[in-house]
Amino acid sequence: MTRRLSLVLIAATIAGAASVAPLRARGQGRDVSRPVTGSGSIAGTITTDETPARPLRRATVEIVAGVLSLPQSVMTDDAGRYIFRNLPAGNYTLIARRAGYVRAYYGSKKAIEPPGTPIAVVDGTPVTNIDLRLMRGGAIGGTVRYPSGQPAPNVDIGVNRVEIVNGQRRMTIGGLADMGGSIRTDDRGIYRAYGLAPGEYIVLLRSATAFADGSARRVTAEELAWTDRALAGSTASLPGTAGDLPAPPPAGQSVMLAAVYYPGTTRAADATTVTLGKSEERTGIDLTMELVPTARISGVVFDPDGTPMPQATVSLAASTIDQSDIASAILRRVGGRTDADGKFTLAGIAPGDYTINVRANPPGQKPQTPAGSPSVVDFAMLAMSAGGGSLWASDSVSVAGRDIDNVTLRLAKGLTISGKIVFESDTRPPGDASRVRLMLMPHRVGASIVDVASSMFSGMAMGGATSDGAFTINNVVPGTYVLNVLAPGLVAAPDLPGGDWTLKSAVVNGRDVADLPLDIKAGGDMTGVVLTLSDRLSTLSGTVIDAAGRPTAAYPIVVFSTNRDTWTMGSRRVQRARPATDGKYSLAGLPPGEYFVCAAVELSEERLYDPSFLEQLAAGGIIIKLSEGEKRTQDLKLGGGGL
């Protein structure tokens, strides 16, 4: 099962890299090999949240800031104290964590949820009394059993904190961050998840080694009765005598473990959440394994000319995604390759609706790899889109325990998008276009992180450019996408102000589609696209003032485009800022356009891209227009009645 866990980790890492990369490229890029130090400091004490509070020794305190290349961490001493020294001036967010406790975010309204309030540090002035109280984590545990009642060891259990977003139970980003180790039953079938934050949890049984490939068959009573006849009561070896036996009864059904949700359903929607109070211990959250019949899907893949296609990658992904469990979205995927005759067989398929995706490269054509200096972004992109053979096919299939044969799929050629990259700057020479990376991600307003993770490896395309700015994105399957432009480390002259390049416009047939859905239709390549990268970053900053006229750090600021088509996960046009301890907030790199600027009472990562939430906010927000390179100050005065 290590392999499956590793896959989850890789996916999580990639999801992380993909979401971090645009942030990095968005004005925080700097030469990380030059350590930055200063004369600021942050100090405080970490205690328990008991009364009276007890100092917590050996808690890890971590700070993150744009001015630091990496997060820094220190540990508390025996009195619970910590100090960060030699900090450069900047805004720092601070997190404290300790095994068995719930991680806490400094200044967060609900201490256990990001985002926290940045701590403003200036040179030469120590910041003290940055204290946090850590809550003892709760625990959820129980026993997993076979249908026969005996305990089931070595079963992977998911204990996922969920939040209701858009009427759906969604795994929280916090829950994703804490998905460090697998929770597994011991030899008694017992599992225990600990250090849990209060909240609503979905508990599910994910997989078990014994049923990993879905090919195990039950021995049937008919088979055993037939065997007894065949052996005629003798246990010794009988020589073969052809023709004296009736045909064997049909083989038992092959089975695999279904994902079973507490209290005992295979449908995620029917799961009952486990409500965990502060530091509460819930035991008896027992599950019984359920075996479901599996089937085989087999068929043939043909190339566009109708010739069987060998070495095509065939993968099967569930059509409905369980939003409460990111691991299932990835792990329950199966795949294989076609043989020399273009035939494929996928075995061990649980009942459900699936999409079959096929990608292939004509013989002799290699998968695309980026040129130039690679980075983790390249690697993440490579992993996500390298399945992108230049030929594709897709179909849907419904499985219900019976084998499905003779599926035929005909490959079509993927499309190419090409054009040029143009740099615009008042102060700098053009950047090296060969370092620009282009990524097409499926466009869907309201998509969750689970949706994004599950669309990886099937629905993305990537591209790059040559030094003269000519770019291509190959192997695009028709669909609706949003174009992401990444310029990792693309700093033409690090000593000049301005930081990284950012996408100003993406003009297709005279229309700017930057951050907007791009419809790519079958039938023709898209040429002459002009991507303009500018280093004239706009900034939006200001102070949040409460009803009494004082600066306040209590409310996060959300800035989002008035164009609802841009409300997609990771969008550059949906951003949040947490005012620092002095009430000041700042956002850099918003593309030119019209925005709502709002203060939110409460904001979780999950809700940032939730359209219904943004609509609510928009109703109480103000609208501003931001032009290219504008340094705009926008103070926000909060009314007495809240927002």
Add this chain to the structure above:
Amino acid sequence: MVKKGPGRFFASLAALLSIAAALPLAQQTGTGLIAGQVVDAATGRPISDATVTMNVPQQGRGGGPAGRGGPNAAPGDIAAQMAALMSGAGRGAAGPPRLLTGGDGRFVFHSLAAGSYSFSATAPGYLAGGSIASAGGRPVEIGNGERVGDVKIRLTRPAVIAGTVIDEGGEPAIGLTVQLMPRDPRGAPGVGPTYNTRTDDRGSYRFGNVTPGEYLVVVPQKRTTVPTAAIDGMMQGLVSGGAPPTAMFDVISAGISINEGGTRVGDVSIGASWSGAPPPDANGKLIVYPTLYYPTALTAAQAASITVRSAEERNGVDLQLRLVPAVTVTGTVSGPSGPAASVGIRLIPADGGTRSSIVNELDTAGALTRGDGTFTMHGVPAGQYIARVVKEGRGPLGPEASANPLMQMMMGGNQTPTPALFGQTPLAVGTTDVTGVAIALGTGAKVSGRIEFDGVAPKPTTPQGQLQASITLQPLEGTPMMSMRGGPVRPTADGAFTSGGYPAGNYRFMVTASPAWIVKSISTGGRDLAQAPLELKDVDVSDVVVTMTDKISGLSGTVRDGAAPATTATVVAITAKYREATSASMLTSLFRIVPASRKGTYTLTGLAGGDYYVVAVNDSDIGDLSSRAALEALAKIATLTTIAPGDRKTLDLPLIKVPR
């Protein structure tokens, strides 16, 4: 929670890439039948919910991975491999036939072609079964239409070892790694299978699936000191692209983990293998939890071992961590051409036994050198150590690998091939800081010579026309340093070969070629390397002559218990030259062992001509064959037979019952 950083990420990636997709085997059908039952080895009671896997004979499957239609991407074609993995490749492939038993534990595989089948089983509450020692592992041979109904797979209940770990203040130690290591005869941690677990929020740990045996319960603790410039350099490569100043390959291959949430002190970051370890003060001064052996020992020699039987549950194996003062060790590592930058130093307990040499989990501390070859290693408690450096060599990157972003990130910008470097020094640490430790690295010794093919069969060649043969130098016990990249040495077309550098020590010299050729002799300066290890000092060895022969001998026959075929026999053939073996470690290459079928038939192939002691005994009488005494005991009751080169000899054997 353990922080998953890039190091772990790429480590797991590498592991993933090595997984070949399982592919359906073409299964021939017939009218044969094999039925049986999975039972408790102790009580004979049937076991329900057991999974029985039938391993189908692998016939006629020639060629490499490409022939199996597997992910036959070129080695550098990581993109394609990634894609295949990410799309779930392999998970849709049908595995070998597998059955789930009901309450009566019975299973049946029917419609089988004639052949030899073996079975294994797993069941909740039992150790996996199907080894040679259990009847289930013995191949069952059936003829056309034959029916066998009495296969018993006996499964053993595991032992349980459980307890609690508290810290010096009596608080539960949470998320702490606890290991169960087999104890070797000298009391040190052995190299056999190890169990790993972590304590929960109550400090409790539980090993629930332990094979009966003698174990040490260990809480390994390690401190790692890494220059912050190295971490930043790696991150620069990751985030910004371009060749990183510090290659991930160097750091990972040095066994240094940079992902353990270090505290920055001066120009270094100090990490700990457990998040509950005390932090350093502003000068890097530490008190540490040293590696702890149950019940309270700081060395393996003083530890109490725990012996568990099947189904035994040993609770209350409790440990209490304690704090000891630690000092800082500083020094310099230099290579043949000056200071050695970004090399890892492992601090290994001097009494740690073989296991410590091989794996780094029992290291007390680790450090990475700075650009000028200096190092600082914080958190070292008093004790006797060996400070060891193995800097892995790098071969030239092929064009495909050079074009591969992942490879470039891993290997860094410097694509120049470099030789492996080795060096170590003993280190006695007391209560004061140790300064001026100097570790000089050398390139080790190279081994060269030639392979000769003595026979009429065509020389084995690859489709590209290269000689298909490879030489491996396997380090033997007592050899202190090993290189991960001590990969096979390939001879040129005319049979000449030259290895990379190997550190001083004893090695088993192993040669493999195509199935048509076997080793006749290996010699250097009149010494026979088939029986004796190759002893390397720091001087090159240049006259190794390997002679291959195409005269491959074999031995087969039937084992009889009285007049009837023996059903539970194992045949051991020991070369008569075993007495010439100068090292116990060489013994394993001097005998062959094969289980006879249920009808008593056995076949040994790929033997060199010569004199052999051949003996058939019951499975249960096969003990540990790793000592000369054990081989001698078998040789005494064996038949001495001479097999001519190329002869396929037939020899029926009596089953010899070894008195207990």
